[in-house]
Amino acid sequence: MDSSISKACTVDGCDRPRISSLHCRLHHDRFKRTGSTDDPYPEVIERTCIDCKVIKPAAEFSKKGKGKWGQQKYQSYCKPCENERKRARPLTRDQEERQKEYRREWGRQNREKRTQQMAARRAANPERYSWQSYKNHLWKKYRLSWDEYEQIFVKQGGRCAICDQFLSDPRKRPAIDHDHETGVIRGLLCDPCNKGLGHFRDRLDVMRRAVTYLENAKSKTVPIYRYEFMQTKRNCGQ
Incomplete structure (x- = not known):
């Protein structure tokens, strides 16, 4: 008889080496503890989550390692509940940095998969x-949080800070007017008013001259240059 077979555990399906006359370490300890070589901890098929109180298959729980007698152990919370608990749990600075670095590294290694997931x-x-x-976009470009944006929107009554037009068109989000030198947020504007300030290059002297120009133009029925142009055109036609 083969010596390797003769020294194997006598329990069916177990090929561990014997430490006693009949059994391996696992079955020897189990026999001493329970009086039988049968597994006192059968394979877990279902568990009840202590958070959502729902009976779920064992695959819905994260594994927790092996017990003293080789049985598979599982977490008390199912995977969805455990994820919610982790999100609600505040992270330390080191944990946040490790999490960010892991996501960046995973994104670099799985660019195509990440693009497909986001799409x-x-x-x-x-x-x-x-x-x-x-x-x-608000945070990256202006360092403006969503709560601060809503506060400005409510303070302006949902209207443009210049022309007083409602900013309720869902297809056109309000423009964030800011000082290009200091970066300070000045208010929310509609697209025409924001472009107008951009064309005037935020120069108050130019805008004052524009106001004076429009006020003077309203007092004249037909501007002089227009009148002279029309007279010249008539003379050329003759």
Whole structure:
């Protein structure tokens, strides 16, 4: 008889080496503890989450390692509840940095997969991701949080700070008017008013001359240069 087989555990299906006359370490300890070599901890098929109180398959729970007698152990919370608990739990600065670095590294290594995931999410909920992109734009470019943006919007009554027009068109979001030298947010404007300030290059002297020009033009029925141009055109026609 083969010596390796003769020294194997006598329990069916176990090929561990024997430490006693019949059993391996696992089955020897189990027999001493319970009086039987049968597994006192059968494989877990279902568990009840202690948070949502729902009976779920064992695959819905994260593994927790092995017990003293080799049984598989699982977390008390199902995976969705555990993820919610992790999101609600404040992270330390080191944890935040490690999380950001992991996401950046994963994104660099899985660019195509990440692009496909984001495209699928935007297609499933375009309105949500459209506004989310706008929120990210506000923070990245102006360091303006969404709460601060809403405070400015409410303070202006939902109107343009210059022409007093309602800023309620969902297709055209308000322009963030800011000082290009200091970066200070001045208010929310409609697109025409924002472009107008841009064309005037925020120069008060130029805007004052423009106001004077328009006021003087209103007092004349036909501007002189227009009158002279019309007279010249008639003379040329003769």
